Amino acid sequence: MDAFLHQVLAGLATGGIYASLALALVMIYQATHLVNFAQGEMAMFSTYIAWSLINAGMPYWPAFLLTVAISFLLGVIIERVVIRPVENAPVLGVVTVFIALLVILNSVTGWIYTYTIKSFPSPFPKEMALGRFMSPHELGAIGVTLLVLAALYAFFRFTPLGLAMRAAAQNPVSSRLVGIRVGWMLALGWGLAAAVGAVAGMMVAPIVYLDPNMMGGILLYAFAAALVGGIDSPMGAVIGGFVVGVLENVLGAFVIGNELKLSVALVLIIGVLLVKPSGFFGKVHVSRV
């Protein structure tokens, strides 16, 4: 029973990280109706920025905050420079740009930092009372994730800017007619998604270690989470993240073994697409032909 509880709790910890990344995917999806395949690599690159700052002697939390800020800016710049020019391009063109971004970020990181695996520090203490069920880092990661999610929720729900961003995503024409600068709202959305991804990267790096390919598997889980929840539902993505995290851990430990863990994500993706394509919290889209 203890072992089971341990796996569930550890699953919640990684689930929070999937939830953050899934939320970043959903944020971009709502604005562009496209899935940003480079979201994981953007988070990975951010984590390397944090690693550089910490290695240069900066204390963890200032480095953490600075990384989030830099990532936000990078997200805005990527939207302005790379995505804006293909705004009206066919879907396949944009997807190609996303994949190019993925490959470029991966290679550039490898070029700057080499592909050698590095360890990444955790800001949380090594030992603590609850240690029987959960490592302090896992508990801390859940805490940080929940904080980020709550802050995002408050931002989108209660601030005029958050409201404007939601409006711009769902009805650009009407948004312009009330004076919203829709282009900047999209750029802000990319910035926020990049910032959330950066937090996810920094929280997962102490567990999976730092290397340019660290986010490959995690992005897959995040896709699964976003699809389980419904790709157009932020709340669904978050719940999906925790569900996928727990399923992955429990199935990996007791049913299929650790080697086949990643297939849980793939089975979930295919299963959801076959059985309930809109996810459990998403809207069903009907189009007349």
Add this chain to the structure above:
Amino acid sequence: MILEARNLHAGYGQTRVLHGMDFAIEKGSITALLGANGAGKTTTLRSLCAMVRTQGEISFDGRRIEGMATEDIVRLGVAHVPDGRGTFLNLTTEENLRLGAYSRRDRRAVEPDLERVFGYFPRLRERRTQQAGTLSGGEQQMLAVSRALMLAPKLMLLDEPSFGLAPLLVRELFSILRDIREREGVSMMLVEQNAAMALDLADHAYLIETGRIVLSGTADALKKNDSVRKAYLGY
């Protein structure tokens, strides 16, 4: 004059829709734009806030606005009640209204204005927390007018506010528009198929055919004009 347009051309892609229109809207007045389907009424309104490719001169409140972005024209105080109502379907009624005030600097006036708008349209207060997509067509039309009012605009561009409304509701809406003009001194440009109602409300009117102005004058003069009467008023 709150707005003057000179030699206004506009179109979509290769198709030209407006062919050199000249018109003006007097400050504090309601100007009606009449014409058959496809005459270019909606395009005229769109060209005023840069929603279509436009050539010509447009000055608003003493400032030239052609070539400005839609957002910036809106920020000067031009509120557009668009064709099809432009509701933010997934947001609540109140969020729709707050978005109307998004670009205003005087944030403190937003709460009283919300109350004022609910005063004009009490039905919207009842629907305050309801998702706007679930409102009826008439309620969404009221919401569109209210959202425009939340900008505290100098000029309202109304694109067929009577579309799809029951006759009783149309009368109610038009009397509210009259109230709004009187109490707040908002100038309006009204595009309408319902020429009789529009001419009753308006001070001035323009009649357009295939992207050109063919007749203009006071609303009363147009009401008495024989060709308008036969073609648009139907008696």
